[in-house]
Amino acid sequence: MVTFLVCFLLLLIGFFTYSKIVERVFCVDDRATPATVHPDGVDFVPMKTWRIFLVQLLNIAGLGPIYGALSxxxxxxxxxxxxxxxTILGGGVHDFLSGMMSERHDGASISEIxxxxxxxxxxxxxxxxxxxxxxxxxxxxSLGPAALIGKLTPEAxxxxxxxxxxxxYYFVATFLPIDxxxxxxxxxxxxxxxxxxxGIASVLLFSGSYVMPELTEFIGASAPAHPTGLPMWSMMFVTVACGAISGFHATQSPMMARCMTSEREGRTVFYGAMVTEGVIALIWAAAGVSFYNGVGPLSDAISSMGAGNVVYEISTTMMGPVGGVLAMLGVIAxxxxxGDTAFRSARLTIADWFKIDQSGWKNRLFxxxxxxxAGAVLTQWGDFNTLWRYFSWSNQTLAMMVLxxxxxxxxxxxxxxxxxFIAALPATFMTAVSVTYFFQAPECLHLPTSVAYPVGLVAALLLLAIFVWREWIANQKKVLKKA
Structure with missing residues (x-):
């Protein structure tokens, strides 16, 4: 319990300290925002800060901080x-920068930025x-929540x-104005x-029915390994996905950048939503390992029942029938x-790519x-686990590019x-994670760690060197131009 509480407090401290440093570095000001300059009633729609925050949170808090955290x-x-x-050094910085860069480029999609x-x-x-x-x-x-709702409704x-x-529903939400x-x-x-x-956190902390393992039990030569033998580097960093840092968030932030009425909302909307998602991930990670009383039983439950059934069992057992249903509604929501904003963002990305105006209904329908x-066809693949792994890797690779x-x-x-270097250092770290995973993961090249580890490290250092060199050259050109 001590480890959990310390980590929870660190997340809060990170928001109230490091996010302010990031905000100060970015130099937010009182310039006009895209929503106030040219509202179109469809995607550029001014909204209140609390509403934008909740939309951003629910945009980014998908299955990642729940399924990813459990795994x-x-x-x-x-x-x-x-x-x-x-979350503090990577995800929060990533989400803030992607949202604020979009805000300063007229709400442009992250690919254009x-x-x-x-x-x-x-x-x-x-x-x-x-x-x-x-x-x-x-x-x-769409696959995950459909299976979960199916468990709560009659067989038909x-x-x-x-x-x-x-x-x-996704089609309607993708097509209609955002408000x-x-x-x-x-x-x-x-x-x-x-x-x-x-609810889940309260039961963990106050019921007395569950014992949360401490970090000290998992440090040293005798520390339990992953039950299936998967190496922690870099598999864990990709598996958690949205619970710590997510490139998917960078595709969502521009939608909210098009709705802000002040740059000063950015820290709450972007960094704050990421910290909130980190808290959710922390709770579910603690719930999984505590409920099943160890990493082995948790891994077996996920393998035999699937992550959706694990979430269902934890929710209904911990909170009873009514509380379990409410908790499941949160998991389904x-x-x-x-999902709806993912498809909406795909529409906006394509529209920005080909310069297709979206104020008219025909272009949006097109x-x-x-x-x-395309999404409906993919759902017929039916292999959720494979789709999730491909999503997780592409997700972290996108985060690397955005940073x-x-x-x-x-x-x-x-x-x-x-x-x-507020952005360059986490970018270097995520480069090492993404490249290493690509070389070692079973669904990718599946090479031994003796190959994957050094390749990932070299790739990260190489990109850092290229960044420093290119920006030094750019700086020298500025100096010469002034001279």
């Missing part, structure tokens, strides 16, 4: 450290990468039925999400409220239909080198 807990309380420091700062080739890569990732997210976040209303219902559905119902889903988090059809773009943005806009 990450199979490495024990060591995952708490990644959730805490990954990356293209501005990393070049035209990277713009093309990011456009393709983002659309594929977003469709994968929408697919993952099975997973297939709810999958169709969810996909139809018509998303801006209205997300606060209600937010209530369910809060009840879920508070999380992926649904990320893009919404093929995006949803590098953020580092270049800071330098190009006159910030001192020390400030640039």
């Amino acid at each position: 990450g807990a199979c490495w024990g309380p060591r995952v708490y450290l990644w959730i805490v420091f990954g 990356v293209g501005i700062y990393l070049g035209k080739i990277m713009a093309i890569v990011m456009r393709i990468f983002s659309v594929i990732l977003l469709i994968l997210v929408g697919t993952n976040f 209303l099975n997973t297939t039925f709810w999958l169709v219902v969810i996909l139809l 018509k559905i998303i801006g209205k119902i997300y606060p209600l889903f937010g209530g369910a999400l809060i009840i879920m988090a508070v 999380c992926p649904i409220t990320s 893009l919404s239909v093929p995006v949803l059809l 590098w773009a953020g580092a270049v943005y800071l330098h190009r806009n006159g910030f001192p080198p020390a400030a640039c």
